[in-house]
Amino acid sequence: MAPTPKSDLLQGTLDLLILKTLSLDALHGYAIAQRIAASSRALLQVPQGSLYPALHRLENKGWLAAEWDQTETGREAKFYTLTRKGRLQLELEVADWKRLSEGIGLILAGAEE
Amino acid sequence: MAPTPKSDLLQGTLDLLILKTLSLDALHGYAIAQRIAASSRALLQVPQGSLYPALHRLENKGWLAAEWDQTETGREAKFYTLTRKGRLQLELEVADWKRLSEGIGLILAGAEE
DNA sequence: ATCGATAGGTAGCATGGCTAGGCATGGCAC
DNA sequence: GTGCCATGCCTAGCCATGCTACCTATCGAT
Numbered sequence: 001m002a003p004t005p006k007s008d009l010l011q012g013t014l015d016l017l018i019l020k021t022l023s024l025d026a027l028h029g030y031a032i033a034q035r036i037a038a039s040s041r042a043l044l045q046v047p048q049g050s051l052y053p054a055l056h057r058l059e060n061k062g063w064l065a066a067e068w069d070q071t072e073t074g075r076e077a078k079f080y081t082l083t084r085k086g087r088l089q090l091e092l093e094v095a096d097w098k099r100l101s102e103g104i105g106l107i108l109a110g111a112e113e
Numbered sequence: 114m115a116p117t118p119k120s121d122l123l124q125g126t127l128d129l130l131i132l133k134t135l136s137l138d139a140l141h142g143y144a145i146a147q148r149i150a151a152s153s154r155a156l157l158q159v160p161q162g163s164l165y166p167a168l169h170r171l172e173n174k175g176w177l178a179a180e181w182d183q184t185e186t187g188r189e190a191k192f193y194t195l196t197r198k199g200r201l202q203l204e205l206e207v208a209d210w211k212r213l214s215e216g217i218g219l220i221l222a223g224a225e226e
Numbered sequence: 227a228t229c230g231a232t233a234g235g236t237a238g239c240a241t242g243g244c245t246a247g248g249c250a251t252g253g254c255a256c
Numbered sequence: 257g258t259g260c261c262a263t264g265c266c267t268a269g270c271c272a273t274g275c276t277a278c279c280t281a282t283c284g285a286t
Contacts, residue, residue: 009213011124011242011273020220030264036220043216050243052266057242075251077264094221100123101214103156107133107149108207124242124273143233163274165235170273188282190233 009044014054016097017044019063019082019090028069028077029055055080063089122157127167129210130157132176132195132203141182141190142168168193176202 009017021027021035032055033046058064063086069079082090122130134140134148145168146159171177176199182192195203 008244009216010126013123013213013217014243016217017220024223028264030262039220039223040216041219043212043219047244048265049245049247049267053243056266071264073252073263075264097217097221099156100126101217103122103153104126104129104210104214106154106156107130107152108210110137110152121275127274141233143231160275161234162236162276162278166274169235184233186232186283188233 009046013097014046014050015058015063016090016093017046018051018054018058019086019093022064022080022082023087023090026079026081028071028079030077031071032080058086061089062086122159126210127159127163128171128176129203129206130159131164131167131171132199132206135177135193135195136200136203139192139194141184141192143190145193171199174202175199 017036018032021032021039025035027035029051030048033048033051037045055064055066059066059080063083064080065083066078066080068076071077130149131145134145134152138148140148142164143161146161146164150158168177168179172179172193176196177193178196179191179193181189184190
């Protein structure tokens with residue numbers, strides 16, 4: 001499949017990815033990772049050991065709410081939804097990302113002054 | 114000037130910025146920070162407490178070489194140049210950055226599957 | 227004389243993702 | 257029927273990296 005799956009992403013982007021993904025659908029953790037991989041055409045892959053701690057972190061910050069429910073296949077899973085604070089945070093992180101990627105883009109383009 | 118100068122950038126991008134900046138010119142540390150700010154139209158700003166340790170780190174990894182010289186204004190300053198290894202590393206980091214920013218772009222665009 | 231800009235540096239902290247494990251269940255192939 | 261893979265959740269401990277907050281020194285302009 002991908003020539004270099006290359007697991008690690010940059011610090012700080014994981015929250016953004018999770019928040020954005022959950023802004024479209026309430027999902028359980030495992031499905032979040034799948035959705036991120038699918039939506040990014042496998043460019044980004046989130047290892048479980050990064051995902052679950054991140055979900056707990058975001059929940060502690062009040063950006064996500066969790067509840068146990070059943071998946072379509074009848075299994076128990078913890079579903080996460082964005083809170084109002086989470087939506088605000090998502091907007092902030094999107095803005096930060098745009099600033100950063102624009103800045104880096106300028107520099108990589110070799111813009112002088 | 115910028116509404117939210119917002120100091121901190123994402124972890125992992127600093128090396129890329131330094132390497133790219135030095136790929137165009139040999140510069141001393143202080144000038145690197147200025148160049149990054151100028152090239153990014155002040156979107157990105159590197160605090161000294163991040164910059165100097167990073168330069169030492171990159172030098173230890175063999176990606177930069179340093180030597181003391183004089184600035185145009187006659188001051189002593191430590192000028193850094195990219196090594197061959199540094200150029201290779203730059204290519205890697207540029208590729209990683211593209212993968213990441215493309216991936217995030219897809220997700221923010223709401224691409225499904 | 228003093229202040230801002232130029233130029234370099236350090237110590238210590240906090241964050242946050244990774245590796246590497248573990249646990250449990252369900253469905254499918256053999 | 258049993259063994260394995262996918263699904264689903266989790267934690268401990270490490271380590272890399274950038275940040276804040278300092279310090280030092282020189283130079284030019286006020």
